[in-house]
Amino acid sequence: MIKDQIVPAGEVDPAHFDRGIFFGDGVYEVMRSYSGKLFALEEHLQRFGNSLSAVEITGIEMEEVRARILRAFDAAGIANAKIYFHVTRGSAPRDRAWDDSLEPNFFLNVSEVSDNTAERTNGIAASTHPDWRWKRCDIKSLNLLANVLAVADARGKGCAEAILVDEAGLITEGAGSAFFAIRGQTLQTAPLTANILPSITREFTLKAGRNIGLEIVEESLTVQQAAGADELVIASTTQDIVPVVRFEDRPVANGTPGKYAELLNREFRSFTR
């Protein structure tokens, strides 16, 4: 049955049997272009390949993925494009075990990147939420329910992003972003371990930080340390670097975007040209 229609098994679209739906059994990427130029394509392909091999999905050639991205991007004709793509293990009757002969499913969507100039200029509010995710957040998997619920909680509190906190009280990352604090002359973020995504914008933000003379510290922050920071920012492919001006319902420093957020963004933008 699909919605309220009885459909003979043989006539059901295989899309309904996608293991991505049954189990979140797939991996994805989100990349973008700036003014008609794709940004960090090789980095995204590399991470996608890592995600695929970590979950043992085979039968996808990276050259083919690259060609599809280029073809779809070209056909869409969108200058500031967001390119989402995923591969699931394939479609089959629901069984946790899989058959190696399954053919992976590929999906790609190109859309306009939402303009977040207001957020980058004025900053956002962020709240915290327990990090309920699994222990392999370094894999960009389709299992995003914990992220979805964390963002729903944040939105209910009038916040744009949920900052995830592990059982030891340490901040891992945002529900859809990397997280940084500026404390004095340091730019601090969690180290790359299996509990966070190896964010590509994170790498470029750290590079931007070095270029503007900040010292990089890859150590997890407590919620209290973050609350007392001079500046907080989040970073992701679709948002660049966004100042967090309210954290846990309190202003960060004087509650307005700080100078380093602006400098980091300016430096980051220079990488995209």
Ligand code: PDD
């Ligand atoms: N997500 N951490 C999480 C949990 C994320 O979902 C994302 C981005 C990031 C930032 O990663 P990157 O710099 O590589 O975009 C960090 C994408 C944008 C998404 O799911 O839409």
